[in-house]
């Protein structure tokens with residue numbers, strides 16, 4: 139952590155200058171310290187550590203705002219606990235805002251006033267980012283995306299090899315030489331994206347989606363230049379870097395002249411592009427953007443694909459990714475899909491917009507220094523899964539898949555973790 | 570008008586002036602401009618933000634803490650009633666009739682709620698750690714304001730003390746967290762805007 143000179147402090151405080159609208163000032167002035175948000179947060183629920191009460195995270199940012207931007211905070215700082223932006227404050231900010239929040243927004247929806255807690259956490263992360271205090275592990279993930287084009291620094295050759303391998307597998311599996319995975323083809327209807335975890339660790343999910351595209355007779359392509367749906371700069375709080383990452387995908391869409399950008403099963407990637415990219419770049423989309431969840435649901439509704447209801451006999455439950463559901467409004471589509479062909483589907487309690495975060499969001503999976511804490515808070519999700527009695531946990535998010543897979547081992551759940559595309563591909567009826 | 574009523578009036582002008590500054594700043598900064606195409610409607614979501622989303626069945630901050638939630642509702646009603654009565658007492662003093670007894674009894678109940686909330690803040694560790702002097706000052710001033718309103722309704726000779734307490738309350742009001750009377754509405758609006766555009770609120774039946 140660098141030393142805090144005047145210039146560094148000013149960079150941090152810049153987030154309070156010239157806000158774009160009244161949202162920031164509103165949420166910085168709204169918390170009444172009732173403490174009733176505590177039980178809405180998995181960090182507090184799992185640890186009962188008072189430091190993890192969501193309002194404490196809001197207060198960290200608000201206390202700095204008060205110290206530098208309000209009369210009472212300047213004149214009588216101790217009355218409103220207005221804090222200087224110094225080493226002690228920033229250390230606590232890094233630990234709580236990066237290390238103890240997945241920005242899941244569950245507390246926001248349940249706050250007695252309506253404070254957008256995850257927005258304030260994000261603002262605090264932007265302060266720290268301005269000051270060069272993003273945890274190195276998270277920043278290296280962002281840097282990888284900026285320098286190599288994908289957050290896992292997968293060389294293009296390796297990516298192409300993986301895709302070609304999956305293509306061969308798919309052709310073999312369905313015994314049809316036309317089941318191709320097109321690369322860099324212009325003027326297709328769909329440009330599909332991937333979470334780099336797919337080519338790196340879960341290549342079968344690429345062939346699963348390719349199989350669905352094949353069944354739906356979709357006109358689609360992947361790009362080798364820019365396929366990464368993720369945007370970890372959204373989590374690091376660096377809006378300039380987030381804009382650069384989003385811009386690359388935007389430009390690739392224009393380059394390949396596709397009509398619709400389909401975002402792979404990635405909660406934060408979907409949120410960062412669908413909802414944040416136009417605001418990072420200050421322009422509306424000139425093309426259509428949708429998630430693969432919406433697309434698969436549309437295929438089912440339009441009868442473009444058929445699924446075998448006898449194929450999956452096990453009990454299935456669904457994990458709702460926070461960024462896709464609570465922060466993205468994709469709530470019904472995954473249920474339309476699962477209810478269409480899963481005979482034994484059971485919801486978690488709570489679910490939907492009230493669902494608990496798996497604990498892997500907010501960049502937590504990238505920040506290995508908080509691994510122990512991440513697995514501790516995961517006990518909430520483990521218990522939720524255990525109570526359903528399900529054998530398969532489906533989730534439309536590769537980050538969640540990663541965290542849930544670790545939960546599965548850590549808590550000895552004995553379940554299978556699958557993406558939506560994987561279960562759909564398993565049950566596809568091909569003509 | 571007596572000196573203490575004039576003092577209260579001056580404090581009121583100070584309070585309203587400050588709150589107006591906050592309100593004008595919010596209006597000047599305006600609502601967010603979202604370049605992302607909406608997948609839901611802001612209007613019904615903002616409406617839901619102020620209604621359904623606030624209901625005890627929907628918020629964990631309410632249904633997991635029903636005694637506190639109930640006490641908070643009564644306490645807020647007591648504050649609004651006290652403010653209303655202040656405007657009346659400023660010009661019509663003393664307040665007579667049966668209603669002063671009804672209001673007074675209600676305000677004593679509300680004061681008890683305020684004291685309960687204060688004690689909870691003092692003894693519950695997590696809440697205590699979260700609190701700063703402003704939380705205590707605000708609670709004590711509001712509770713005193715309600716208490717003096719309840720007393721002055723039945724004991725009009727307490728008017729000087731009542732108006733001094735009111736003045737202190739009004740002078741402090743825009744300084745600390747009591748100004749959430751204004752920011753609460755802005756926060757609920759922004760939440761409705763955010764969830765509305767994304768099609769999260771009003772909630773879709775599953």
Ligand code: SF4
Nearest residue numbers: 169172173175193249
């Ligand atoms: S519930 Fe909302 S108002 Fe209450 S302490 Fe938590 S963030 Fe603040």
Ligand code: SF4
Nearest residue numbers: 179239240242243245
């Ligand atoms: S956003 Fe999620 S993880 Fe962060 S404080 Fe709120 S509930 Fe906890």
